Amino acid sequence: MDQKEYKVVIVGGGTAGISVASRLVRASKALKDQTVIIDPAKKHYYQPLWTLVGGGAAKKEDSVRSMESLIPKGVDWIQNAVAEVRPEENRVVTDDGRQIKYDYLVMGAGLQINWKGIKGLEESLGKNGVCSNYSAEHVEYTWEAIRKFKGGNAIFTHPSTPIKCGGAPQKIMYLADDYFRKSGVRDKSEIIFRHAGGAIFAVEKYANALNKVIDRKNIKVNYLKNLVEILPDQKEAVFEHMETKETEVLKYDMIHVTPPMESPDFIKNSSLADKSGWVDVDQYTLQHKRYSNVFGIGDCSNLPTSKTGAAIRKQAPVVEKNLLMLMQEKELEAKYNGYTSCPLVTGYNRLIMAEFDYNLEPQESFPVDQGIERRSMYLVKKELLPLIYWNGMLKGVM
Amino acid sequence: MAVTKSFKDESRSDWELQLSDPEIQESLTILLQKLPRIKEAVLFSERAIDFVAAVSQDEETLQKFIGNAGKELSAYHLNEESLRSLTTLIKKLPNIIKVVSVLEDLLEFGKNVLQDDDSLDYIKEGMEEMATPIFSPLKEAKERTEQDNQQVSIFTLLKWLKEPQVQKGLKYVHALLEVYSEKHKK
Ligand SMILES: Cc1cc2nc3c(=O)[nH]c(=O)nc-3n(C[C@H](O)[C@H](O)[C@H](O)COP(=O)(O)OP(=O)(O)OC[C@H]3O[C@@H](n4cnc5c(N)ncnc54)[C@H](O)[C@@H]3O)c2cc1C
Numbered sequence: 001m002d003q004k005e006y007k008v009v010i011v012g013g014g015t016a017g018i019s020v021a022s023r024l025v026r027a028s029k030a031l032k033d034q035t036v037i038i039d040p041a042k043k044h045y046y047q048p049l050w051t052l053v054g055g056g057a058a059k060k061e062d063s064v065r066s067m068e069s070l071i072p073k074g075v076d077w078i079q080n081a082v083a084e085v086r087p088e089e090n091r092v093v094t095d096d097g098r099q100i101k102y103d104y105l106v107m108g109a110g111l112q113i114n115w116k117g118i119k120g121l122e123e124s125l126g127k128n129g130v131c132s133n134y135s136a137e138h139v140e141y142t143w144e145a146i147r148k149f150k151g152g153n154a155i156f157t158h159p160s161t162p163i164k165c166g167g168a169p170q171k172i173m174y175l176a177d178d179y180f181r182k183s184g185v186r187d188k189s190e191i192i193f194r195h196a197g198g199a200i201f202a203v204e205k206y207a208n209a210l211n212k213v214i215d216r217k218n219i220k221v222n223y224l225k226n227l228v229e230i231l232p233d234q235k236e237a238v239f240e241h242m243e244t245k246e247t248e249v250l251k252y253d254m255i256h257v258t259p260p261m262e263s264p265d266f267i268k269n270s271s272l273a274d275k276s277g278w279v280d281v282d283q284y285t286l287q288h289k290r291y292s293n294v295f296g297i298g299d300c301s302n303l304p305t306s307k308t309g310a311a312i313r314k315q316a317p318v319v320e321k322n323l324l325m326l327m328q329e330k331e332l333e334a335k336y337n338g339y340t341s342c343p344l345v346t347g348y349n350r351l352i353m354a355e356f357d358y359n360l361e362p363q364e365s366f367p368v369d370q371g372i373e374r375r376s377m378y379l380v381k382k383e384l385l386p387l388i389y390w391n392g393m394l395k396g397v398m
Numbered sequence: 399m400a401v402t403k404s405f406k407d408e409s410r411s412d413w414e415l416q417l418s419d420p421e422i423q424e425s426l427t428i429l430l431q432k433l434p435r436i437k438e439a440v441l442f443s444e445r446a447i448d449f450v451a452a453v454s455q456d457e458e459t460l461q462k463f464i465g466n467a468g469k470e471l472s473a474y475h476l477n478e479e480s481l482r483s484l485t486t487l488i489k490k491l492p493n494i495i496k497v498v499s500v501l502e503d504l505l506e507f508g509k510n511v512l513q514d515d516d517s518l519d520y521i522k523e524g525m526e527e528m529a530t531p532i533f534s535p536l537k538e539a540k541e542r543t544e545q546d547n548q549q550v551s552i553f554t555l556l557k558w559l560k561e562p563q564v565q566k567g568l569k570y571v572h573a574l575l576e577v578y579s580e581k582h583k584k
Contacts, residue, residue: 062520383524387517391510397503 006036008323009092009102011082013039015047015309015393016108016298016316018070022396023320025074028327032074038094040081044070045136046389048309051168051345052382054133054142054256055175062386070394082109085270087291104293104323107272107279109264111164111299111307117260124232129254133172134164145254146176151188152253154180155237157227160196161260164299164307167201167342167354169258170210176256177217178347191219192250194239196226202306205362206344206354209371213346227257267300278302283358284335286319293326295319303338305358310341313393320396339363343381351378 008024008031010017017037024031044067052058071077080094091101113134115122124130126138131145156173163169173193180186193214200214200221201207214221225248229238237255239248262268263277272288274280279296280289283303288294297315299307314336321334338358345351353370355363364370370377392398511517558564 062516065516383521386520387511388507390517391514392503392507395506395510397506397510 004099005101006076007031007034007102008036008104008106009100010035010037010106010108011039011085011092012107012109012298012300013037013041013044013067013071013077014108014110014298015389016110016312017106018044018072018394019312019316019396020106020108020297020319021075022072022394023316024323024396025072026396027320028324033076035074036076036078036100037071038078038080038082038092038100039067040079040095042067042079043136046309046386048165048343048381048389049386050133050136050139051171051175053139054131054146054172055345055348056143056147056179057175057348058382060140065390072396081266083266085266085272087270087272087288087294090293102293104326105291105295106319106323107267107294107296107300108298109267109300111162111261112264114161114260114262117159118227118257119229119238120232121230121257121259124230125257128232129235129252130230130232130257131254132257132259133168134257134259142172142256145256146179147183149176149180149183149185149189149254151185153190153192153251155192155194155250155252155255157237157255157257158193158195158197159258159260160226160242161262162307163258163261165342166306166308167344169195169256170200171345172256173219174213174217174346174350175348177219189253191217193219193221194225194227194237194250195221195223196242198223201344201354203354203356203360203362205371206342206352206356209352209373210344210346213352213373230255230257263300272296274302276302283338285322285332286315286336287322287326287332295323303336305338306340306342308340308342309389309393310355311339313398314339316393316396337363343377343385345378345381346373349375349378351375351381353377353380 010021013021017039021035021037024035043064046063046065049058049063050060053060053063067077067079078094078098078100080096080098082092083095084093085105085107086093087105089101090103090105091099092105093099115125121130125132125135126141129145129149131138131142133139133142154173154176156169156176158169170193173191177186177191180189180191199207200210224242225239226242227237228240228247230236231238235252237250237252239250240246241248263273263279267273267279268277272279272291272294279294279301281287281296281301281303282289286295286297286301286303288296296302297319298312303311303315305311318334318336322332325332325334339355340357341353341355343351343353350373352373353364353366355365355370357363362370366377366380368374368376388398511521559568
């Protein structure tokens with residue numbers, strides 16, 4: 001662990017970091033004991049399960065494993081945060097001042113949630129009806145808020161920044177609607193969706209299907225409305241129109257907030273960042289545009305696709321292959337096509353499995369029309385995907 | 399030639415039908431267990447076939463070979479037909495290798511699942527949940543009955559009679575009675 005120099009340094013032991021590490025040591029014996037993951041977190045989360053945790057259909061404990069148990073054999077783990085990246089010197093500096101030199105660097109540090117970006121949110125989260133599936137700490141409170149809802153306004157929000165899993169802000173809303181119907185409070189309540197963007201979903205095929213779901217469920221949707229403040233004492237939420245800047249105040253009895261998200265500060269402050277702060281990579285090879293021995297993967301990268309774990313499943317083999325080719329001084333042949341997937345839960349036992357690429361063309365894996373709500377696809381998400389994640393993806397075999 | 403039947407030739411429904419056959423499922427399990435050895439065998443035969451392919455394309459060598467050792471060869475049944483099967487097999491090799499490597503990853507995945515207690519618990523819970531869904535109507539009905547102390551009047555009964563589910567049930571009972579009485583007559 002005192003090693004100061006590694007062939008490959010991987011920043012972040014989340015979905016991307018662990019997948020790439022497993023693949024690299026599986027593919028090349030030479031990288032064993034020559035690869036390190038730097039990550040301060042003791043726990044690793046399978047975040048896609050949080051939609052179901054918030055909806056009361058899964059347990060939070062099934063979404064978490066100790067980081068230690070997931071670090072692949074032959075890979076070291078430095079349990080610190082990276083504070084600085086110096087790509088000109090092939091070096092990263094940890095928050096306790098250690099410098100680690102690398103030949104190749106993989107950036108997989110995820111994104112940073114800006115809880116402070118909405119006034120009053122941090123203080124009010126986790127009580128009095130203010131909830132968010134995006135918080136590891138408070139995700140279980142979403143279920144409490146839904147369960148205890150007795151009618152009135154249930155508001156769901158979608159921010160103006162890029163977010164992880166673009167569908168998650170609305171999935172929890174569909175589950176809530178389903179539950180309110182079963183608990184008999186739906187006819188005493190109004191479900192309101194305030195979206196800072198301009199459409200329900202980027203891919204036409206799935207947007208059409210979702211608009212039907214919204215009509216059927218009688219959900220009130222407004223676009224270009226961005227949540228800017230929570231007033232917990234009055235139980236009011238303040239929205240701002242993205243263009244006119246006009247404000248609107250709505251009373252809430254419960255509100256599920258999807259907070260704004262951004263690139264981690266230490267990346268924003270490094271020369272690896274593009275203008276918006278994300279790691280600046282080639283969208284096909286995932287190699288950094290200026291530092292050829294650096295790759296970027298997952299949520300922290302500027303890949304023009306939806307930030308999901310499913311996308312990383314297709315990105316990880318590309319990083320693995322291209323990094324090995326680079327080591328052999330060969331041309332980088334592996335290409336990522338922008339594949340991403342969003343299992344759009346539309347109720348308990350119903351799901352539209354959206355899968356698409358850079359061209360926003362559907363790329364469906366199953367031999368059925370995935371634009372239709374299906375129980376089979378719900379079971380895939382709930383029962384199969386977690387298994388594939390822990391035992392296939394994080395082990396570098398799927 | 400039996401060997402030449404291609405994976406693509408089979409329609410999807412054939413595949414689905416075959417996969418639901420317990421015998422096929424059992425063979426798949428055995429196949430998975432034997433996979434490492436099969437892979438070795440395939441790699442070995444790949445090299446062997448490369449060699450044979452090279453030889454068989456080389457007319458001159460082949461002529462000499464057959465001329466000199468014709469008798470020995472016929473002992474291995476290396477006649478025209480088996481050479482043709484070999485060529486077909488060679489063409490299919492990339493596919494076979496692809497299938498084998500997918501199976502190899504699947505095998506490792508399966509092994510990981512089996513060694514992972516948390517995942518096994520998760521599967522068990524999932525199964526139990528499917529048998530008793532979260533919002534089981536029977537469970538809910540039982541709970542409501544216990545809480546409900548209102549009187550059921552003849553008018554309530556009449557209202558219930560119009561419910562489509564009740565109508566369906568009654569029609570079923572009617573049909574059942576008809577069938578019974580017909581059988582009785584015979
Ligand atoms: C509610 C919710 C629902 C979702 N639903 C889905 C879904 O249905 N399907 C899907 O595919 N995806 C879904 N996602 C998205 C998916 O979880 C993420 O896209 C994926 O986990 C991103 O992986 P990553 O490795 O880039 O980041 P993460 O998995 O977040 O990991 C980042 C890691 O980097 C570490 N790190 C951070 N800063 C530093 C530093 N300075 N130094 C070192 N390490 C650092 C962190 O500790 C963390 O371990 C969902 C996410 C949420 C929150």
